[in-house]
Amino acid sequence: MTSVTRIHSRTAVLVDENIDTDRIIPARFLTTTERSGLGKHCFQDWRYLQDGSDNPDFPLNKPAARGCGILVAGRNFGCGSSREHAPWALLDYGIQAVLCSEIADIFRGNALKNGLLAIVLDDAEHNWLLKNPGIELSIDVREQAIELPDGGRIHFQLEPFARHCLLNGVDQLGFLLQQADAITHYEQQQEKAA
Amino acid sequence: MSARTLFEKIWDAHVVATETVDTPAVLYIDLHLVHEVTSPQAFSELRERDLKLRRPDRTLATLDHSTPTLPAQANGERPYANAEAKAQVAQLETNCREFGVKLYGWDSSDRGIVHVIGPELGATQPGMTIVCGDSHTSTHGAFGALAFGIGTTEVGHVMATQCLLQRKPKTFAIHVDGKLPRGVGAKDLILHIIGEIGVDGGTGHVLEYRGAAIEALSMEERMTICNMSIEAGARAGLIAPDETTFAWLKGRPNVPQGAAWDAAVQRWRGLHSDVDAVYDREVRIDASQVRPTVTYGTHPGMAIAMDKPIPAARNAQEQRALDYMQGKPNQPMQGTAVDVVFIGSCTNSRLSDLREAANVLRGRHIASGVRMLVVPGSEAVRRDAEREGLHDVFLAAGAEWRIPGCSMCIAMNGDLAQPGQLVVSTSNRNFEGRQGKGARTVLASPATAAASAIAGAIADPREYLTEAAA
Known part of the structure; x- marks a missing residue:
């Protein structure tokens, strides 16, 4: 994983609550055996019309939302399945951070492991961002702060180990592999007890 | 030791390294279930890093998501939706051969949906930690196992180390009192519960379903209940094992036999929340009020x-x-x-x-x-x-x-x-x-x-x- 220390981008907003992983990436695209190339199907059934052209009513298709790397989404984003294809698709589509008042557990874990910042905010801050699409934000992972255009700051909490991995560009598997002796010891104790 | 919930008892028994401010707990996984959709990229990761699968004996694979439900044609060809689906199934067959994983595939008389065959085979047992790259892994909680869905990166972690890095979730007791009316079943009850607590009502929590109406359910009904825990956003759902659980499991292929069975049942009888255990949240549901939902x-x-x-x-x-x-x-x-x-x-x-x-x-x-x-x-x-x-x-x-x-x-x-x-x-x-x-x-x-x-x-x-x- 490459390190993620700061993200600077405009926000795009999807006000809908409970945007589930089927809407992010419909199941029919899960037959892939790769991680790459899912961006073109991100939000597929919302983003395109029957004839394959862009749906002008999909908020991320609006000219002002093009190229925005920060997604502000309605409460409970990423609910539903455990498919890691959801953060893979969002990243490939160009989303680098999701800001929300509540993010589904499995999606949030998957996102952070792939360098997609999944950030939970207070209701008031979240509501303000939902109502102000297109503003320039700078997200500082080290300081756990979002810098607003007027110089204001919104603080957030990341799980400390996820933050460590993001800042240093390391993944969790390396850490787990270093636990090999402790794991072997645990297994031996279990075998003795059985 | 102070009073603990069922969840805490299972959690504590699987901690390899305790949680600190800087690092999550290293949690041991007893059983890893694998299917064709969420595993290929994890196997690729093992290959790229030149890693072995640590415990093939604690890993079980099947084909269920991409598989056609119409039988093979006379020439043996299966009517896959597309070439990619066929290739995905072939990939799991290859991966299981290469990494030594037992696959309940097309040639197996035990193949089926991963959350149906785990219990059927007796691979699912009380007190275990069970994961799968599938959110409905919560199903196995019906047996008093801590079972939850994971992403593909974590599938790779379990393959390589048999462990996961986890922060301890909160606990949420769903007390279901009374008796379900005639003609009203487990599906009606769980839809009613999710309607009550909301689609995100369980986020960050492990649910424990308990009370007279839960104890009266068969194992199949309990699986229906625990299966949908994720639909309330919960990490997992649990039901304490009891005589119904033991009777259902006895004699299944992977459970202990003879004296070892008796010893296991003895151990499993301790898997319930202590009387004074404290949950982070609790809610009461009256089963007698549930209608076809x-x-x-x-x-x-x-x-x-x-x-x-x-x-x-x-x-x-x-x-x-x-x-x-x-x-x-x-x-x-x-x-x-x-x-x-x-x-x-x-x-x-x-x-x-x-x-x-x-x-x-x-x-x-x-x-x-x-x-x-x-x-x-x-x-x-x-x-x-x-x-x-x-x-x-x-x-x-x-x-x-x-x-x-x-x-x-x-x-x-x-x-x-x-x-x-x-x-x-x-x-x-x-x-x-x-x-x-x-x-x-x-x-x-x-x-x-x-x-x-x-x-x-x-x-x-x-x-x-x-x-x-x-």
Whole structure:
């Protein structure tokens, strides 16, 4: 994983609550055996019309939302399945951070492991961002702060180990592999007890 | 030691390294279930890093999501939805061979939906930690196992180390008092519970279902309950093991035998929350108030008794959901015209579910213009159902009888509904497009699904049940 220390981008907003992983990436695209190339199907059934052209009513298709790397989404984003294809698709589509008042557990874990910042905010801050699409934000992972255009700051909490991995560009598997002796010891104790 | 919940007892027994401010706990995983959709990239990761799979003996694989439910043709070719689906299945076959994982594949008489075969094989046992790259892994919590879904990166972690890095979730007790009324089952109860606590009511928590109404449930019913824990956003769902659990597991292929069985049962009897244990949250549900329940919106939290009027939308999201479903506020779901009926999925595809549907359908025919698909959860369920003649009941009623798989629950194998069609489904998710682009899903029990197929409209199964069957 490459390190993620700061993200600077405009926000795009999807006000809908409970945007589930089927809407992010419909199941029919899960037959892939790769991680790459899912961006073109991100939000597929919302983003395109029957004839394959862009749906002008999909908020991320609006000219002002093009190229925005920060997604502000309605409460409970990423609910539903455990498919890691959801953060893979969002990243490939160009989303680098999701800001929300509540993010589904499995999606949030998957996102952070792939360098997609999944950030939970207070209701008031979240509501303000939902109502102000297109503003320039700078997200500082080290300081756990979002810098607003007027110089204001919104603080957030990341799980400390996820933050460590993001800042240093390391993944969790390396850490787990270093636990090999402790794991072997645990297994031996279990075998003795059985 | 202070009083602990069931969750805490299982958690504590699996901590390899304790949680600190800087690092999550290293949690040992007893059983890793694998299927074709969420594993290929994890196997690739092992290859790229030149790693072995640490415990093939604690890993079990099957084919279920991308697999066709129509049988192979005369030349042996299976009717896959596309070449990619076929390649994905072939990839799992190759990966299992290369990494030494036991695969319950096409040649196995035990193949089936991963959450159906784990328990059937006795691989699922009380007190275990169980994971799978599938959110409905919560199903196995019915046995008093801490079971939860993980992403593909974590699938790789478990393959390489048999461990996961986890922060300890909170606990949430769902007390279900009283007795379910006649003709009202586990599916109605869990839809009712999710309707009460909300689609995100369980986020960050492990649910423990308890109380008289839960203790009275069969193992199959308990699996239906725990299966849908994730639909309330919960990390997992648990039910303490009891005599019902032990009787169901006894003699299954992977459980201990003889004296080892007795010792295991002795150990499992300690797997319950202590009397003084404290939960982070608690809620009480009165089972006697539950009626046949269905969903009316586009997430499982939008659930209501089928004879109750659909509530008016409280916000733009709910309005969008009602518009998508073409639902009419102040009208009940009962009586809504039905196009497709699906009986299957890890929620409701076990023998008891098929019996429940057959009891309603026996001697009757589905309404003209309705398509009905019945997909058993495993080869074992299929065998047992055919031995009892249930397939004859379904076929005589005009339904299709398929071979096991996830089928129309996730609709990635070619089994799907057409845009605009209304599907009464015994599965677990009614998200927009879940069962096919533009398809409208109404979640329901097997009995309700069967009754609705006969009526051609959402119907109360109690009107179709004989005294003996109810």
